[in-house]
Amino acid sequence: MSDRQFIPIRIAVLTVSDTRTMEDDKSGQTLVGRLTGDNHILADRKILPDERAQIADQLRAWCNDPDVDAVISTGGTGLTGRDVTVEAHRDVYEKEIDAFSTYFTMISADKIGTSAIQSRACGGVANGTYLFALPGSPGACKDGWDGILRYQLDYRHMPCNFVEIMPRLTEDQRRK
Template sequence: MTQTISNGDFVPVRIAVLTVSDTRSLSDDKSGDTLVARLEASGHILAARDIVCDDRQAISDQLHRWSVDPQIDVVISTGGTGLTGRDVSVEAHRDVYEKEIDAFGTVFTIVSMQKIGTSAIQSRATGGVANGTYMFALPGSPGACKDAWDEILVKQLDMRHKPCNFVEIMPRLDEHLRRK
């Protein structure tokens, strides 16, 4: 983040959106569109957007590239979190994470249970940190993206959310890389 964080002020973060799909393009990427509309409506900045195929190495390569880009604070991917053979987003994310945010998947499941009942068990949403960049893997449905944003991310990516939020600790995420 390039801005100084002052207590109580909204701080826009730069967010990259990655859609994982063998069949989508930017013209029909409803889940990506949902995330972009919501993050921009919340005052954040779309830093990058891309679509990659359901390939673990391609996904992890893009996540890594964005994690080291100083113009990106957060990466949100959509798609590839299910249980089928082609669903490898979670594994790709974990290939890149330095630390996993274990409770993100738990909270997402709780939110999903309220909407889709026990079918929420089929989602493997995850979150983590790599190179000082937050990363979240969401299911590929627009509804799941809406729920994750509206119920979790919009709050945690807002400096004003109390008692704590992801933004206030963002400047310290890579402190281990700066030690001498």
Template sequence: MSRIDETKEFIPVRIAVLTVSDTRSVSEDRSGDTLVARIEAAGHVLADRQIVKDERDEIAAQLRAWIADPGIDVVISTGGTGLTGRDVTVEAHRDVYEKEIDAFGTVFTMISFGKIGTSAVQSRATGGVAGGTYLFALPGSPGACKDAWDEILALQLDYRHRPCNFVEIFPRLDEHRRRK
């Protein structure tokens, strides 16, 4: 079973938060606020925070900019993962992924099912890796952001988490680029 190995030192991760919304401003961004509060409470660094419209090209451009930034290790977006015509966050994420973390969406759905039942099928939460950066797309509700952070990301972004975690493999995410 998973656990935190207190003999290991905590390593803070630099995380950017992207809210995808046609209508929200930072002052109205409860989901973004939820993520920021949890990131900082866990001891990680908020590297940047932006809001972009539900436009696939704009979302992908912001993701690519953060992937290229050596000061950002992880990007968490919130919003635009549903089924409506304006929900294009998942497609934008997949435009930039080198590898998708399929089990992230599966585990998120399992957690959501326990809380909202069959309504969990309407979420398309996803995760992936590009350019040595982890990317996660979460639904736009504060509850979904809490669930994803508290039950998945807080553990996987903690170097002390055992049996394994995302942080310990950071150095290997772009090893294919270093091969001769």
């Protein structure tokens, strides 16, 4: 960490599941607990079914909301027919953060071995908002937050982090 002051960001959490409710959404609650425990702000929280258009519409809505800086979704990143979260994210991304997937897989492989290849965790940016899709288990949410997002969403993390470039994410739109 550096001498920089912490800057809390506003994060929305989306659980993608055909069966979960707020009462039994352990993965969503894991993310909420971790992000608020690290002094970020929970901007919003929703649960949606595994429906690509609904997921993409919600991601777009949050990307257009000036009170949301980042979105973390959990669930729907696997290989089954109902797993459409990654496709929904990619429908919205302007730029994909390719190394997020790679690094998440590296962290997962240390814990679950070759089973890590079944995850399609991904990250990207749209309209100045960061979007991350994590698998739907509390362990994967812990790994994604504790191993990557805790640092990259902390302005104090050096040598670089996502927060310090947030003001520049939409600079191409200002030039027009």
